[in-house]
Amino acid sequence: MKMAVQFVMRITILILLTYELAEAEAEAAPIAKPDCYSSCGNLEIPYPFGIGPHCYMDKMFEVVCNGTGSSVKAFLTSIDKEVLQINISSGAYNSYPTVQVQMPIIYSKGCRSSGSGAALNISGSPSNFSFDYNTFISVGCDNFATITGLGPVVFGCKSHCNKSKIIVGTRCSGFNCCESDYFPSNQQEFHVEFRSINESKVTEEEECKYAFLMDQNWLESNKPDPSSVQYWETVPVVLEWAISVRTNVSRNMFKSLKKRHDVRCSFSDEDKDFDSFTCECAYGYQGNPYPPRGCQPTNGCDSKNAKGSFKCNFRSRSRSRLMLAIIVICPSFGLLFLLLIIWWLYKVIKKRNKIMLKQKFFKRNGGLLLQQRESLNENNVQKAILFDSKELKNATDRFNENRILGKGGQGTVYKGMLTDGRIVAIKRCNKVDEGNLEQFVNEIIILSQINHRNVVKLLGCCLEIEVPLLVYEFVPNGTLFQYLHDENEDFPLLTWDMRLRIATEIAGALSYLHSEASLPIYHRDIKSSNILLDEKYRAKVADFGTSRSVAIDQTHVTTLIYGTFGYLDPEYFQTSQFTEKSDVYSFGVVLIELLTGEKPVSSTRSQERRNLSTYFVHSIKENRLFDILDTQVSKVRNKDEVIAIANLAKRCVHLHGKKRPTMMEIMMELEGVQKVSTAQPNFEELEYVRNEEMGPQNDVSISASSCLESGSASSSWQFYPSNRID
Secondary structure, eight states, X not given: OHHHHHHHHHHHHHHHHHHHHHHHHHHXXXXXXXXSOOEETTEEOOTTSEESTTSXXXXXXEEEEXXXXXXXXXXXXXXXXXXXXXXXXXXXXXXXXXXXXXXXXXXXXXXXXXXXXXXXXXXXXXXXXXXXXXXXXXXXXXXEEEEESSXXXXXXEEEBSOGGGOOTTSSSOSBSEEEXXXXXXXXXXXXXXXXXXXXXXXXXXXXXXXXXXXXXXXXHHHOOOGGXXXXXXXXXXXXXXXXXXXXXXXXXXXXXXXXXTTEEEEXXXXXXXXXXXXXXXXXXXXXXXXXXXXXXXXXXXXXXXXXXXXXXOOHHHHHHHHHHHHHHHHHHXXXXXXXXXXXXXXXXXHHHHHHHHHHHHHHHTTHHHHHHHHHHSOTTSOOOEEOOHHHHHHHTTTTOXXXXXXXXXXXXXXXXXXXXXXXXXXXXXXXXXXXXXXXXXXXXXXXXXXXXXXXXXXXXXXXXXXXXXXXXXOOTTOBHHHHHHOOXXXXXXXXXXXXXXXXXXXXXXXXXXXXXXXXXXXXXXXXXXXXXXXXXXXXXXXXXXXXXXXXXXXXXXXXXXXXXXXXXXXXXXXXXXXXXXXXXXXXXXXXXXXXXXXXXXXXXXXXXXXXXXXXXXXXHHTTOGGGSSOHHHHTOSXXXXXXXXXXXXXXXXXXXXXXXXXXXXXXXXXXXXXXXXXXXXXXHHHHHHHHSOOOOOOOOOOXXXXXXXSSXXXXXXXXXXXXXXX
16 A cells, blocks of 8 residues: 555656646747757757857857767867856856856976966957956965966966965965965956066976966866865866857847837947857846847746836746645655655665774784783873874875785885874775784884984774785885885985985984984884885884794894895894894994995806895905995095994804894994094904805795785885975
């Protein structure tokens, strides 16, 4: 019975709606010429605009409809731009009728993106840029954007780099973005000039800046972020149009429109003559005034009588429409209420499922274990920060490929901006190994406590999505590997003083991890690609994906063999016992890289030179040290410093771990070399190192894959320091 009633109601509604639509269609006034298309997709095309021959007034109003289905688009051929909306009547500002089109962004010379140059041009069309409906916006730091070619009058706006100059309550606050509602009217060409606010500032390469006009109403309703303009291609702009009387067709149209009582026209006054005109349906009529019979009486009224009044007889029509409304509205409200209930239930279930899914991921990624470990810690120990997944997705523009800083075996690193304005590096792991969650959680707790200027700080993590996200401080200048081995003008040569300082900073960080942290930490993957350089080229030790913490009285950890080819401690490879001296060996390889500028392993070198550490030791034994040094090192005046560092590197890569120095001793020796730049070489130590027995070293190839130490170590990372958030 219930289904039968619903069926009858639906049929009734369908019949009534069909009747209403048929009546409305019968009364609807034509908007296009007879036998012409009146729409392109969802866009109405009113005359004098038209699709196809003889359907538009002249070529200036021709519209082309391209595409099929939902992808259909209309283009105004006179300016070759996509049309979004065409209005026949004047707007609220009592201005000309309008057409909304898509216009490109104007880019400065410093932009890598291809744009429109520095101008927009719609000359030859019946349209002008609207002064009333558009606003002028420019994006860029230290930017004075002006509309040029207007004589002595200057229109534009300024945006600063100083956040203290932010104007509260505006879309564009003045910091990196500015806005102006004032620009010249009746313009068909739009030129922009970008200048620096600080006239004395001279830069080799101009920073990227943008400018564009945008429909104010569209801007208010959609509320886009103007600072994201680099991801846009076009923006909606309002043009005002009118019909020029310079052609025979338009003059004849104007003469015929003047004779109609249902149309009133207005025109421009130019030297007591008129150059263009627009028309509207007269009072009491509605529709399109340009095609014949385009204006229809409103409120069921007939045309004017001789006295100028209207004869209206709509009592019977109003009564029938009231009955129609009663019959249609009652079941419609019931159906609407049912749909609202269904929609509300759908939203509740969807939200509940989303919460349950987050809880599932949080538990699987070790969130409960992390909370348990933190609850057992002392009260004075800081807890790891748990970030919200939505915040991190927004920070990376939903993990946009343009934000990628590097890729490795453990995951992908993205550049992001948090809501508080901090720039961070967000590491998105490739996969999860549930068998090692305890070690992973322990690592997060320990690393969140590390506070050393030469260690990349772990700010927090996110565990409520499918794979964990780790949030680190952002280090802008790439890796040490790139500066030593990549031939690129983006990576300048490192001087001897810089290399010595970087080595000292790395040694200080490792000494802190081994000796001064609350629990000793073995890094287990020291290599030049895991040493980042900040804006002042200070070293930052990064990538603790395979690190392990040990008890204070513990001397080693026994694990499967993890490491990177060329940096792996041969003693660790033979015993599977990783000690602090294993980190010393890897540091020694990095030190040799700084001295020679060579990669740890290279198939392009000869067999005897393939393993850098072995070849380096043999070169010292054969008194050929200065033959293998990098040019930036070999030209150092004080050769004693180079010999001292070479001896230290040789001791670090000794095959027997017990004969290697500790990181504390290494740091003190490096600091001593820095302080005493004219120290005499230690010939006794050099002779000892030369005569010391050094056996052959084994080359080991180790793979890398997991983010949570699921059976491997991290592979080399490729960093792109030029990536930025505008």
